[in-house]
Amino acid sequence: MTEPDHHRTAVLVVGGGIAGLSAALFLARQGVRPILVERHPSTALLPQARAFNPRSMEIYRAFGLAEAIGGRTSILTDLPEMIGADTLAGQERFRFDLLAQVRPPATLSPTDWGMIDQDELERLVRGATERSGADVRFGTELVSFVSADDGVTATVRDLASGGEYRIHADYLVAADGNRAGIRTRLGIGADGPGVLLHVANYVFDADLGAALRGRRFLLAYLDQPRAGTTLSPLREFGRWALAVPYRPEAGESLDDFSERRCAELARLAVGDPGLDITLVPPVPGWTRKVTGTRIGGWVAHRYRAGRVFFVGDAAHVVPPSGSYGANTGIADAHNLAWKLAAVVRGQAGDALLDSYEDERRPVAQVTLEQAMRLLHGRHEGTGATAVDDLTMIFGYRYDSAAVLADGPAPDGPVEDPRKPSGHPGLRAPHVWLDRAGTRLSTLDLCHDAFTLLVGPDGAEWTTAARTAAGSCGVDLRTHHIGVELTDFEDRWLAAYGVTRTGATLVRPDGFVAWRAGDLPRHPAQELRQALRRLLARDARHQP
Structure with a gap:
């Protein structure tokens, strides 16, 4: 070609x-x-x-x-638990419902995992x-x-x-x-701890019923055959993925993981020396049955x-x-x-x-x-x-020239999203709204373009937004909370930290860029200046 x-x-x-x-x-x-x-x-x-x-x-x-x-x-939807033990058949050192710990309430997000x-x-x-x-x-x-x-x-x-x-x-x-x-x-x-573990991964078929004892889990942390071993179920019933650490610094390599040794290591992990195990390729048609992974941490x-x-x-x-x-x-x-x-x-x-x-x-x-x-x-x-x-999922804060703070920067790199402040630099808080009988999230309003969310008594912002957007040549969408959209839980003002005449400007990625707690004397001018600063406009971009 x-x-x-x-x-x-x-x-x-x-x-x-x-x-x-x-x-x-x-x-x-x-x-x-x-x-x-x-x-x-x-x-x-x-x-x-x-x-x-x-x-x-x-x-x-x-x-x-x-x-x-x-x-x-995936099948993991019905397998929420994570466990830790010496072997799968042995006594657990911990077990918890992972999804129950990290599932957001409906007041925090319109989505789930x-x-x-x-x-x-x-x-x-x-x-x-x-x-x-x-x-x-x-x-x-x-x-x-x-x-x-x-x-x-x-x-x-x-x-x-x-x-x-x-x-x-x-x-x-x-x-x-x-x-x-x-x-x-x-x-x-890059900086960071670097490579922490070298891991050999392989897939095997086995009936683990005796060791499972009726338990269903998405991931098991095991100490055998070596600390850091993990076992997880795959999509096909009775098929498992085992990850076993190895030490290149001690002369170990993936070549050491023959099929026979892999089966022995799997029996050690399960805690059943007589377990019938069949290794299978991770992908149909592959001849290679063992793959390697580096687990580590670094930031460029x-x-x-x-x-x-x-x-x-x-x-x-x-x-x-x-x-x-x-x-x-x-x-x-x-x-x-x-x-x-x-x-x-x-x-x-x-x-x-x-x-x-x-x-x-x-x-x-x-x-x-x-x-x-x-x-x-x-x-x-x-x-x-x-x-x-x-x-960690919802509350991290941005601090850059693409965020216009409206006061002293809050302490720390994160904020508890369950107590939203609406500060610039944070993800726009999720609040349920109603439009003509249809429930939607504030997040459904804020994507693909800059969005101005306006308080119930802030009608002047609508004209100001058209003026500022036209001046800057950008797409700016405006939504009037309390007029076109009903705040039926009465949460929006507190969550966004504005008064009934205030407004919040949200970036195309759903993060708060700027806000006015109440209506300024010249809203179009204030909004235009905010947009220009956020977009790093110089003389070449003058309208």
């Missing part, structure tokens, strides 16, 4: 995992048609992440994927991305790239034909996984290098405890996409893109600390954390 020598795009996304696919979807829905390249021939073939938190589900809900995700729920395996989610998101107009090219690998002041020129290879061609992009989003090849080529390192020193941005595991890696990894990558993509789209459309200055690192890197650092505490706590049976899960 002959490929054209040179393609052009506003944004090139490298990597077709969940972070890269999400970035491409969010860009396409913002009107920017990216090209995505991924060296593998398809989306993930293994489950990887087994659940996605309610903040990720809020994001996908805004893009119309909630129903499709709900229709692909998405109990969907990552391979299923990636297929759904890929389909939505392609339908939205993104150019998705699996089986295409990045060979090299050159970043310059006017963009990035990448050479890619079609692995089916062997043909190479170039893609010139205004910006490159590196979603190329934890090996972070693009970041490494740019000489950008930088999230931007000129016109190159890092998202997902390319920017940060956290231990799997807490299910933060993939969810943090989805939030990265959501944060970056609207900013790239605004700059590409000429609505914002390039400095807006600096706020991506300013906002997302501190979140990754706090998330890593949380995941490390969870990891140690679960291995030790304490479950100790510094921040409760719901606060």
Whole structure:
């Protein structure tokens, strides 16, 4: 097959995992048609992440994927418990209902956990991305790239034909996984504890009924055959995934995991020396039955290098405890996409893109600390954390030039979302509203564009918003709480921290950008100035 020598795009996304696919979807829905390249021939073939938190589900809900995700729920929906023991058959050191601890109340979010395996989610998101107009090219690998002041020129290879061609992009989003090849080529390192464990993963079929004793769980932390071993059920009944740590520093390697040894280790983990075990390939047709994983934690020193941005595991890696990894990558993509789209459309200055690192890197650092505490706590049976899960999922705070504070910055990197303040930099609080008999969330009003939520006596904001949006050349949607929308729980004013004449400006990613506690003397001027500051507008963007 002959490929054209040179393609052009506003944004090139490298990597077709969940972070890269999400970035491409969010860009396409913002009107920017990216090209995505991924060296593998398809989306993930293994489950990887087994659940996605309610903040990720809020994001996908805004893009119309909630129903499709709900229709692909995994078996883990009915297996909420996590256990810890020496062996599966032995005495437990802890057991708890994980979902009961992290499920949000209806006053906190309109969503729940998405109990969907990552391979299923990636297929759904890929389909939505392609339908939205993104150019998705699996089986295409990045060979090299050159970043310059006017963009990035990448050479890619079609692995089916062997043909190479170039893609010139205004910006490159590196979603190329934890090996972070693009970041490494740019000489950008990372901080953190590093690699904590090397793990051998394999799948086996066995009847564990005697050891289970009627228990049903989503994950077991076991001390045998080595501390840090985990056992989890797979989609097919009687099929299990075992992850066993090994030590390269002691001369151990994946080559040590023969089928016979794998069976012996599985019997040790279960606590049944006579257990009948059959190893199976993790993917039908594979000859390889054992795969390796590095579990660790680090955060990149930088999230931007000129016109190159890092998202997902390319920017940060956290231990799997807490299910933060993939969810943090989805939030990265959501944060970056609207900013790239605004700059590409000429609505914002390039400095807006600096706020991506300013906002997302501190979140990754706090998330890593949380995941490390969870990891140690679960291995030790304490479950100790510094921040409760719901606060970590919903309550992290952004501090950047893309947030206009209305007073002294609150203490700490997070706020309890169950006691919302509406401060700029936080996720817009969820409040149930009614429109002509239909219940909807405030979050359903705030996506894809800037949104101004106006108090019941703030009618003047509607005209002010039209004036300011026209002056700045941006799409600004206005919703009048108490007029077109009924606050039937009487929560909106307190949750958003404004009076009946006040207003809150919410960014396209659902975070509060600015607010006016009450109606100022010149609302159009105040709003126009806020938009210009948020969008880093300079003289070239004057209307």
